[in-house]
Amino acid sequence: xxxxxxxxxxxxxxxxxxxxxxxxxxxxxxxxxxxxxxxxxxxxxxxxxxxxxxxxxxxxxxxxxxxxxxxxxxxxxxxxxxxxxxxxxxxxxxxxxxxxxxxxxxxxxxxxxxxxxxxxxxxxxxxxxxxxxxxxxxxxxxxxxxxxxxxxxxxxxxxxxxxxxxxxxxxxxxxxxxxxxxxxxxxxxxxxxxxxxxxxxxxxxxxxxxxxxxxxxxxxxxxxxxxxxxxxxxxxxxxxxxxxxxxxxxxxxxxxxxxxxxxxxxxxxxxxxxxxxxxxxxxxxxxxxxxxxxxxxxxxxxxxxxxxxxxxxxxxxxxxxxxxxxxxxxxxxxxxxxxxxxxxxxxxxxxxxxxxxxxxxxxxxxxxxxxxxxxxxxxxxxxxxxxxxxxxxxxxxxxxxxxxxxxxxxxxxxxxxxxxxxxxxxxxxxxxxxxxxxxxxxxxxxxxxxxxxxxxxxxxxxxxxxxxxxxxxxxxxxxxxxxxxxxxxxxxxxxxxxxxxxxxxxxxxxxxxxxxxxxxxxxxxxxxxxxxxxxxxxxxxxxxxxxxxxxxxxxxxxxxxxxxxxxxxxxxxxxxxxxxxxxxxxxxxxxxxxxxxxxxxxxxxxxxxxxxxxxxxxxxxxxxxxxxxxxxxxxxx
Amino acid sequence: xxxxxxxxxxxxxxxxxxxxxxxxxxxxxxxxxxxxxxxxxxxxxxxxxxxxxxxxxxxxxxxxxxxxxxxxxxxxxxxxxxxxxxxxxxxxxxxxxxxxxxxxxxx
Amino acid sequence: xxxxxxxxxxxxxxxxxxxxxxxxxxxxxxxxxxxxxxxxxxxxxxxxxxxxxxxxxxxxxxxxxxxxxxxxxxxxxxxxxxxxxxxxxxxxxxxxxxxxxxxxxxxxxxxxxxxxxxxxxxxxxxxxxxxxxxxxxxxxxxxxxxxxxxxxxxxxxxxxxxxxxxxxxxxxxxxxxxxx
Numbered sequence: 001x002x003x004x005x006x007x008x009x010x011x012x013x014x015x016x017x018x019x020x021x022x023x024x025x026x027x028x029x030x031x032x033x034x035x036x037x038x039x040x041x042x043x044x045x046x047x048x049x050x051x052x053x054x055x056x057x058x059x060x061x062x063x064x065x066x067x068x069x070x071x072x073x074x075x076x077x078x079x080x081x082x083x084x085x086x087x088x089x090x091x092x093x094x095x096x097x098x099x100x101x102x103x104x105x106x107x108x109x110x111x112x113x114x115x116x117x118x119x120x121x122x123x124x125x126x127x128x129x130x131x132x133x134x135x136x137x138x139x140x141x142x143x144x145x146x147x148x149x150x151x152x153x154x155x156x157x158x159x160x161x162x163x164x165x166x167x168x169x170x171x172x173x174x175x176x177x178x179x180x181x182x183x184x185x186x187x188x189x190x191x192x193x194x195x196x197x198x199x200x201x202x203x204x205x206x207x208x209x210x211x212x213x214x215x216x217x218x219x220x221x222x223x224x225x226x227x228x229x230x231x232x233x234x235x236x237x238x239x240x241x242x243x244x245x246x247x248x249x250x251x252x253x254x255x256x257x258x259x260x261x262x263x264x265x266x267x268x269x270x271x272x273x274x275x276x277x278x279x280x281x282x283x284x285x286x287x288x289x290x291x292x293x294x295x296x297x298x299x300x301x302x303x304x305x306x307x308x309x310x311x312x313x314x315x316x317x318x319x320x321x322x323x324x325x326x327x328x329x330x331x332x333x334x335x336x337x338x339x340x341x342x343x344x345x346x347x348x349x350x351x352x353x354x355x356x357x358x359x360x361x362x363x364x365x366x367x368x369x370x371x372x373x374x375x376x377x378x379x380x381x382x383x384x385x386x387x388x389x390x391x392x393x394x395x396x397x398x399x400x401x402x403x404x405x406x407x408x409x410x411x412x413x414x415x416x417x418x419x420x421x422x423x424x425x426x427x428x429x430x431x432x433x434x435x436x437x438x439x440x441x442x443x444x445x446x447x448x449x450x451x452x453x454x455x456x457x458x459x460x461x462x463x464x465x466x467x468x469x470x471x472x473x474x475x476x477x478x479x480x481x482x483x484x485x486x487x488x489x490x491x492x493x494x495x496x497x498x499x500x501x502x503x504x505x506x507x508x509x510x511x512x513x514x515x516x517x518x519x520x521x522x523x524x525x526x527x528x529x530x531x532x533x534x535x536x537x538x539x540x541x542x543x544x545x546x547x548x549x550x551x552x553x554x555x556x557x558x559x560x561x562x563x564x565x566x567x568x569x570x571x572x573x574x575x576x577x578x579x580x581x582x583x584x585x586x587x588x589x590x591x592x593x594x595x596x597x598x599x600x601x602x603x604x605x606x607x608x609x610x611x612x613x614x615x616x617x618x619x620x621x622x623x624x625x626x627x628x629x630x631x632x633x634x635x636x637x
Numbered sequence: 638x639x640x641x642x643x644x645x646x647x648x649x650x651x652x653x654x655x656x657x658x659x660x661x662x663x664x665x666x667x668x669x670x671x672x673x674x675x676x677x678x679x680x681x682x683x684x685x686x687x688x689x690x691x692x693x694x695x696x697x698x699x700x701x702x703x704x705x706x707x708x709x710x711x712x713x714x715x716x717x718x719x720x721x722x723x724x725x726x727x728x729x730x731x732x733x734x735x736x737x738x739x740x741x742x743x744x
Numbered sequence: 745x746x747x748x749x750x751x752x753x754x755x756x757x758x759x760x761x762x763x764x765x766x767x768x769x770x771x772x773x774x775x776x777x778x779x780x781x782x783x784x785x786x787x788x789x790x791x792x793x794x795x796x797x798x799x800x801x802x803x804x805x806x807x808x809x810x811x812x813x814x815x816x817x818x819x820x821x822x823x824x825x826x827x828x829x830x831x832x833x834x835x836x837x838x839x840x841x842x843x844x845x846x847x848x849x850x851x852x853x854x855x856x857x858x859x860x861x862x863x864x865x866x867x868x869x870x871x872x873x874x875x876x877x878x879x880x881x882x883x884x885x886x887x888x889x890x891x892x893x894x895x896x897x898x899x900x901x902x903x904x905x906x907x908x909x910x911x912x913x914x915x916x917x918x919x920x921x922x923x924x
Binding site: 644645646647648649650651652653654656657658659660661662663664665667668669670671673674676677678680681684687688691692693694695696697698699700701703704706707708710711712713714715716717718719721722723724725726728729732735737 | 746747750754757758761762764765770773774777780781784787788790791792793795796799800803804807808811812815816818819820825827830831832835836838839840842843844846847850851854855858861862863864865866867868880883884886887888891892895896899902903905906907909910911913914
C-alpha cells in the first residue's frame with residue numbers, strides 16, 4: 001500500500017475533475033456523495049499506508065514515491081514525489097478522516113443551495129491541495145499545496161460571493177496569505193542556495209550534519225515562520241481568519257479549524273532540524289509570538305457575540321499554543337495538540353453550524369439560549385467539545401495542552417504563566433458561549449419580527465447526516481488523549497511514532513524541574529480550567545458578577561482598523577509611488593529605446609536623397625578614409 | 638636653363654601627374670550634373686590609371702603593366718557603349734534630365 | 745629634352761582636364777577631353793608604350809569621344825548647364841575634400857615609396873635602330889596572346905555582350921505607349 005500513496009491526493013483530484021464536468025448533471029446530493037466517497041477512499045488508502053508503515057522498523061519509516069521528474073533545470077532537480085513517514089501519514093490521516101466527516105455534514109448543511117455541486121468541487125480541490133502539502137517530499141510540492149489551499153480558501157470563503165462582505169473576506173484572506181507566502185518563497189530560495197536541494201531529507205541532513213550554518217538556518221527558519229504566520233493566522237497576519245467566517249460553516253470547520261491553518265505548524269515541524277541549529281533567539285521568538293497571539297486572541301474572544309467569531313478567535317488562540325510548543329522544542333506536543341484541536345474544534349464548528357442551521361441562519365448568540373432541549377444531540381456533542389477545549393480531564397484537550405505547558409515551563413516560567421492565563425480565558429469564554437447558546441432563557445423570540453421570522457419560530461434539530469459527524473468527533477475528543485498520556489513512558493505512543501521525524505529537534509526536558517514536578521503542574525492546570533468554568537458560570541448563568549465585555553475587545557483591539565488606515569493612507573501612497581516608478585521609469589526606458597531608434601532612423605533617413613551624386617560623394621569620402629587608414633598604419637611608408 | 642634641362646622626369650613625376658588627373662576627374666564626377674559630362678570625367682579617371690600603369694611598367698621593366706592598360710581600354714570602351722545606351726534610354730523619356738532628377742531611390 | 749616633352753604634355757593634360765570639369769557646354773567639355781587624351785598619348789610614347797599610344801588615339805580619342813559627341817547631338821543635350829547653382833549645398837565642399845584628399849594622400853604615398861619600386865621584369869624592349877626586331881608591339885603581343893590569352897578571350901566575349909546588351913536596352917518596342 002505504501003507504493004500507492006499517490007492515490008491519496010489523486011482521488012480527491014479525480015473527484016474535483018468529475019464534479020467540474022458532471023457536477024451540475026449529478027446534482028444534489030450525488031455530487032456531494034461522490035466527493036465524500038473520494039475523500040473516504042483517500043482515508044482508506046492512508047489507513048493502509050499507516051499499517052504498512054508500522055510493519056517496517058522505525059529507522060526505515062521514510063518511503064518516497066516519485067510520480068515524475070518535475071523541474072530538471074541545471075542544478076535544480078525537483079521531482080513530484082510523495083513522502084510517507086510518520087508525520088505525513090499522521091497529518092494525512094486526520095485530514096482525510098475529518099475531511100470525510102465534514103463532506104458528509106456538508107451534504108446536509110448545503111441542502112437547497114443553488115451552487116451545491118460547485119461547493120464540492122472546491123472542497124475536493126482543497127483536500128487535494130492539502131494532501132499535496134502534507135505528503136510532499138520536497139518544499140516545492142508542499143508549496144504547490146500551500147498555494148492551492150490558499151486559493152481554495154479564497155474560493156470557499158467567498159462562496160456566497162453576492163454578499164459584499166464575503167467577497168471582501170475572501171480577498172483579504174488571499175492577500176494576507178500572499179504576504180506570508182513571500183516568506184515561504186524566501187525560505188525556499190535560501191534553502192536551495194545553501195544546500196543545493198529542496199527535498200526535506202536533503203535539507204534536514206544538511207542541518208543535522210552541520211553543513212548548514214547557524215545564520216542560514218536562522219534565516220530559513222524565520223522566513224518559513226513568516227509563511228506559517230500567514231497561513232496559521234498568528235500575530236500580525238491573523239486578521240483574515242475572523243473575517244473568513246463569512247464562508248459556510250463546513251468550510252470554517254475544515255479549513256479554518258482542522259486542516260489549512262495547521263499547515264504552518266506542520267511546516268515548522270518538518271524542518272525542525274533547521275530550527276534546532278539556528279540561533280537560540282529564533283525558537284524563543286517563535287514561542288513568544290505564539291503565546292502572545294494566544295493571549296491576544298483569547299481576550300478578543302471574550303467579547304464576541306457571533307457564535308462563529310468566538311470559535312475563530314479561539315482557533316487563533318489554540319494555534320498560538322501550537323507555535324508556543326514549536327518554539328519550546330515540543331514538536332510531539334505541537335502535533336498532539338494539532339490533532340486533538342482538529343477533533344474538538346471541528347466538532348465545535350460543526351456544532352455551531354448545526355445551531356445556525358436549526359436557528360434558520362441566525363448567528364448572534366444574544367438571540368439564542370436554552371437550545372439544549374430542542375437540539376439535544378447537538379448540545380451534547382457541543383458540550384463534549386467545550387470540555388475538551390477548556391482542558392478538563394479526561395477529554396483530549398487537557399492532555400495535549402498540558403504537554404505544551406510542561407515544555408513551556410521548562411523553557412521559561414514566564415511563557416508558562418502567560419499560557420496559563422490564556423488557558424483560564426479559554427475556559428471562560430467557551431463556558432460563556434455554551435451558556436449563552438444552550439442554557440438560560442430562550443431569547444430567540446425577542447424582536448422576532450426583525451429578521452423575518454413568521455410568528456411561531458422554533459429551532460429544530462439537524463438531520464441525521466449532519467449529526468453523525470458530530471457524534472464521531474465527540475467520541476474522538478473523548479478518547480483522543482490516549483495517544484500520549486504522560487504517566488509512563490510506555491504510554492507515549494505518539495512520541496514513539498514520531499520519533500524518526502523529530503528526534504533531532506525535540507527538546508530534552510527530562511532533567512528539568514518541570515518534568516520532575518509534572519504532576520503538580522497537571523494539578524494546577526485542572527484547577528485553572530475548573531476556576532475558569534466556574535467564573536464564567538457566575539457571570540453568565542448566575543449573573544452574580546457583571547459581565548465585562550469592553551468594546552475595545554469586541555473590536556479586536558482595533559488592530560484591523562489600524563491596518564486599514566495604514567494601508568489606505570501611507571500604504572496607498574507608497575503603492576502609487578511604485579506604480580508611478582514602473583510607468584515612468586521602467587516603461588519609459590523601454591518605450592524610450594523605441595523612440596530613440598525611431599528618432600535615429602528619421603535622422604539617418606535624410607542621407608537617402610536618391611541623387612547619385614550624393615552617393616558618389618559618400619563613396620569618395622570612403623576612399624579618402626581608407627587611404628588615411630592605410631597611411632596611418634604605415635603600409636605605405 | 639641647364640639645370641632645368643638636366644632634370645629628367647622620373648617615374649614619380651608621372652605618378653604624381655596621374656594622381657592629380659585622377660583627383661580632377663573625381664571632383665568632376667561629384668560636381669557636374671549633366672550625365673554625359675559625368676561620364677567624361679570618369680574617362681579622365683581611367684586615363685589617369687592608365688598613365689600610372691604605363692609609368693610603372695617602364696620603371697619595373699615589366700610588360701604586364703602595358704597589357705593591363707590594353708585591357709583597361711577595351712573594357713572602358715565596352716563600358717562607354719553600355720553607359721551611353723542607358724543614358725540614351727533615360728534621356729528619351731525625360732529630355733533635359735540631369736543626374737539629380739533620377740531620384741527614385743529617395744528614402 | 746624629355747623634360748620639355750613632359751612639361752608640354754602635362755600642360756595639355758591638365759588644361760584639358762580642368763576644361764572638362766568647368767566648361768558648362770557639353771560639347772566644349774568633350775573637346776577638352778580630346779586635348780587630355782592626346783596629352784596622355786604623348787606621355788605613353790615617352791614611356792616606351794608606342795602601341796598603346798596609337799590605340800589611345802584611335803580608340804579613345806577617335807571612337808569613344810566621337811561616340812560621346814554623337815549622343816550629345818542625338819539627344820540634344822548640348823544646352824549649357826547652369827554651373828553657378830548647386831541644389832545640394834554640401835556637395836561642393838565634399839567634392840573639395842574628396843579631391844584634395846585623394847590627390848594629397850596618393851602623392852604622399854608615391855613620394856614616400858619611390859625607393860621601393862624595383863625592377864622585377866625582363867625589361868622593356870626599345871627600338872634603337874630602324875628595322876630592329878622585338879620592339880614594343882611584339883613584346884606586348886607576346887604578353888597578351890601568351891600569358892593573358894584567357895583574359896583576352898573573355899574580354900572579346902565582354903565586348904559582344906556589351907554591344908548586344910546596348911542594342912536591347914535602347915530598342916524601341918513597336919506599339920509601346922512609352923515611345924517619345
